[in-house]
Amino acid sequence: MYGKFQKYLQDELSAIKEAGLYKNERNIASPQSAEIKLEDGSVALNFCANNYLGLADNPRLIEAAGKAMKSRGYGMSSVRFICGTQDLHKQLEKAISDFFRTEDTILYASCFDANGGVFEPLLTADDAIISDSLNHASIIDGVRLCKAVRYRYANADMEDLERCLKEAQAQRFRIICTDGVFSMDGNVAPMDKICALAEKYDALVMVDESHSAGVVGKTGRGVAEQFGCYGKIDIFTGTLGKAFGGAVGGFTTGRKEIIDMLRQRSRPYLFSNSIPPMIAAAAIETFKILEESTALHDRQQENVAYFRDKMIAAGFDIKPTQSAICAVMLYDAPLSQKFAAKMAEEGIFVTGFYYPVVPKGQARIRVQLSAAHKKEHLDKAIAAFVKVGRELGVIK
Numbered sequence: 221m222y223g224k225f226q227k228y229l230q231d232e233l234s235a236i237k238e239a240g241l242y243k244n245e246r247n248i249a250s251p252q253s254a255e256i257k258l259e260d261g262s263v264a265l266n267f268c269a270n271n272y273l274g275l276a277d278n279p280r281l282i283e284a285a286g287k288a289m290k291s292r293g294y295g296m297s298s299v300r301f302i303c304g305t306q307d308l309h310k311q312l313e314k315a316i317s318d319f320f321r322t323e324d325t326i327l328y329a330s331c332f333d334a335n336g337g338v339f340e341p342l343l344t345a346d347d348a349i350i351s352d353s354l355n356h357a358s359i360i361d362g363v364r365l366c367k368a369v370r371y372r373y374a375n376a377d378m379e380d381l382e383r384c385l386k387e388a389q390a391q392r393f394r395i396i397c398t399d400g401v402f403s404m405d406g407n408v409a410p411m412d413k414i415c416a417l418a419e420k421y422d423a424l425v426m427v428d429e430s431h432s433a434g435v436v437g438k439t440g441r442g443v444a445e446q447f448g449c450y451g452k453i454d455i456f457t458g459t460l461g462k463a464f465g466g467a468v469g470g471f472t473t474g475r476k477e478i479i480d481m482l483r484q485r486s487r488p489y490l491f492s493n494s495i496p497p498m499i500a501a502a503a504i505e506t507f508k509i510l511e512e513s514t515a516l517h518d519r520q521q522e523n524v525a526y527f528r529d530k531m532i533a534a535g536f537d538i539k540p541t542q543s544a545i546c547a548v549m550l551y552d553a554p555l556s557q558k559f560a561a562k563m564a565e566e567g568i569f570v571t572g573f574y575y576p577v578v579p580k581g582q583a584r585i586r587v588q589l590s591a592a593h594k595k596e597h598l599d600k601a602i603a604a605f606v607k608v609g610r611e612l613g614v615i616k
């Protein structure tokens with residue numbers, strides 16, 4: 221049997237390669253950081269990690285994880301509700317609730333799991349899910365697992381959302397769900413307007429803070445802080461794999477009864493292992509660090525502003541970012557790939573995106589700024605952009 225199937229896979233893989241969509245991985249042989257060492261010994265500056273607060277190699281997190289591993293062992297070998305819950309898990313859930321000013325929190329192995337397990341336990345075929353067209357794949361998959369009626373509105377388009385809300389009056393309950401920050405443009409969902417529409421049309425609100433938490437808002441507490449809509453968002457999901465240390469883990473945080481129901485019925489929670497104690501301990505330390513000072517958040521914001529302003533001054537076309545994501549627009553797909561490859565030759569890692577990840581004719585280089593970047597890193601990246609930009613005729 222495998223022979224025929226193998227041929228089929230080989231053909232498909234060749235087609236992916238021919239379309240230029242085959243994903244190759246870089247082998248890093250150092251901690252994740254602004255400066256990374258590769259397997260071949262070369263060094264590069266990393267501008268494509270989600271390490272927004274530079275915590276991925278933070279000594280305090282490493283120590284907290286190490287201490288917890290010594291005192292609590294390596295793993296739990298259980299799901300939470302059988303014998304997989306430690307005090308550390310409860311402490312972390314409390315720390316997340318405090319950070320987002322919510323009532324309760326439930327942990328998952330990832331935010332992919334949190335989104336996969338959030339809709340199906342709460343909503344039925346009588347209800348409606350109203351989803352932003354640029355929501356993350358895990359929200360799309362979570363929605364697919366639920367029988368609720370689906371509505372989709374154009375990215376951050378409030379008129380289109382209102383149209384969906386009107387149509388969804390036919391259902392019993394309605395929930396609007398959106399990413400906090402959209403990962404391709406770096407724009408923030410207009411939560412004040414979304415919450416106002418939710419109130420007008422009697423809908424719940426869910427936001428995925430994966431790219432926004434730690435980044436947006438005056439002190440980095442996410443979209444509720446940014447838009448002053450505490451108490452108006454019913455469900456937040458998020459990841460421990462981006463700004464919050466970059467290891468693994470996800471969470472859903474929000475209203476008490478919602479979290480309680482998820483603990484009873486959410487399948488990725490009930491049927492998947494609990495996060496290791498060392499991860500919980502390091503994540504608790506993360507929230508302590510963020511409680512103590514906003515220095516990391518502030519530096520991250522300064523870095524975005526510095527990079528953006530210098531790039532605009534150099535003549536690049538930059539999407540008006542509201543986050544740690546800076547999209548350098550090139551429009552042309554092959555150009556975006558050539559540009560990223562030349563940047564890698566200069567020792568700068570950035571990613572070129574094109575259709576179908578972004579709309580046709582909207583190819584770009586995505587740059588992700590971090591608190592870990594020093595001014596000299598930023599200057600080096602900008603100089604490389606200018607050099608490659610001139611070589612390829614993008615700027616004069």
Ligand SMILES: *Cc1c(COP(=O)(O)O)cnc(C)c1O
Pocket residue numbers: 329330331332333335356358399403428429430431458459460461468469470
């Ligand atoms: C990264 C991301 C996720 C997935 O998070 P993991 O914890 O890595 O599974 C989910 N939603 C959004 C919006 C993301 O950006």
